[in-house]
Amino acid sequence: MAESRKASRYIVPVAVAGVAAATIGLVPALAASGDPDLPEITAQQLIEKIAASDTQTLSGTFRISTDLGLPLDGLTSGLGSLAGGMGGAGGSSSADPSERLTQLVSGSHTLRVAADGPERQKLTLLDGSDEYSLIHNGDDVWAYDSKSKEVFHEKAPAGADAPGAHEGPKGQELPGTPKQLADEVLKAAGDTTSITVDGTAKVAGRDAYQLVIKPKQSGSTVESVKIAVDAANGTPLKFTLSSVEGGKPVVDAGFTKIDFSKPAASDFTFKAPEGAKVTEGGAEKAAGEKSDPFGGQLPGGLEDAFGGFGPGADSGKGGVNVIGEGWTTIAKIDSGAPVPRTDEAPKEFQGLLDSFGDKVTGAFGSGTLFKTKIVNALLTDEGKVYVGAVTKDALVDAANAGK
Incomplete structure (x- = not known):
């Protein structure tokens, strides 16, 4: 427009x-x-x-x-x-x-x-x-x-x-x-x-x-x-x-x-x-605020991660570390807690994860890779998230280096 x-x-x-x-x-x-x-x-x-x-x-x-x-x-x-x-x-x-x-x-x-x-x-x-x-x-x-x-x-x-x-x-x-x-x-x-x-x-x-x-x-x-x-x-x-x-x-x-x-x-x-x-x-917004447990923000520092992602992002803000520079920048977020086992999750949620997540392993341990043609994210079983407009190998390398 x-x-x-x-x-x-x-x-x-x-x-x-x-x-x-x-x-x-x-x-x-x-x-x-x-x-x-x-x-x-x-x-x-x-x-x-x-x-x-x-x-x-x-x-x-x-x-x-x-x-x-x-x-x-x-x-x-x-x-x-x-x-x-x-x-x-x-x-x-x-x-x-x-x-x-x-x-x-x-x-x-x-x-x-x-x-x-x-x-x-x-x-x-x-x-x-x-x-x-x-x-x-x-x-x-x-x-x-x-x-x-x-x-x-x-x-x-x-x-x-x-x-x-x-x-x-x-x-x-x-x-x-x-x-x-x-x-x-x-x-x-x-x-x-x-x-x-x-x-x-x-x-x-x-x-x-x-x-x-x-x-x-x-x-x-x-x-x-x-x-x-x-x-x-x-x-x-x-x-x-x-x-x-x-x-x-x-x-x-x-x-x-x-x-x-x-x-x-x-x-x-x-x-x-x-x-x-x-x-x-x-x-509608007022009603939503009453029922929204996160107060309109993403939990675990994800709001800061995606709001300030990219070159020049503040690497210390909101528990987010920025790895690399330019087009291969990766945001690392540590939730501080292991990810619950998906086989213990409700079957509806298991189906959602299985529809677009792939299991990956490396020196970091194991985790789930969520893929699109541009932005990929790796969620390790230890609760760390690596996300960026980078390939699977780049995310795994970052996770291995951060072990």
Whole structure:
């Protein structure tokens, strides 16, 4: 979706720079046969172009395909059995975005999007004849599920575009101009990443440059990240994340149609249909806090582990140790207690674990490996967790070294 000038200068460049931690390749773009013939540009110039983008309005159609390599049939079956054994969650609205948008993590989906600055955005997920719409208009956020005829409403977070809202980790102000962005990326450059411009492409009828980000380290599960950038205005049009395992991209998301003119104001208005069930987000959140034993946080330091994972993470925070650097960073978490034997767990939970966990052994002892095409995690029988966008061998080596 489109961002305001401030959002464009902060969010998009930081997404690129955060993945990079980077060495900027100064290789010019060369047009391949059939691709648009555009002026040569370096990776540094292209990053500056993204940072300078002031796109605030757009509408179009977006296609996203996700293949994490999860055994979804077994996982879905296990989760269903587990939920049934626990009596189900109950009480939530089918229009709640936190519930509904999770389906984007698998399969292919088509969405319509529209944006008019930082105050108005709309996303509609198409599923056959049914639609799910999420609308932000000023102080209100509405969600509507046409299949169940349920509505979810809550107030937009206060100060969403206030000073400091786009701060980086540990409250550091993020670079705000193209030159500052390039300087910060170059300052953080190391030997772990290659960033180049590799040819051009047509995306949604627009001429685009291809920004390619690749790890130089062995042991990472990431093969490459490719971002198609609009040659005229610097707006990212397509994002592709590929795994070293090959096959379909882990994430392939991009516009199939796009129009940068201002959408009609009526696109962002919403009135709950007569007879629809309306759930207020504030009330649901309060009810959830009463029944949530973790107070909205993951137990055992996992919140800190996944919130601060990656280069530059605080290795002493929340009982998390960070091993390695760059693309092969591994977070180590010690629960301090052995893992209960799975054969003593409820049969529903055993089925869930068996659906996507593999037993592994090494000098560290034994444990269970949970795999996707990108992020893998090793849970040892002693209660230690090793997680990262790294291969199985890299996790086992880390566990052996930490024995």
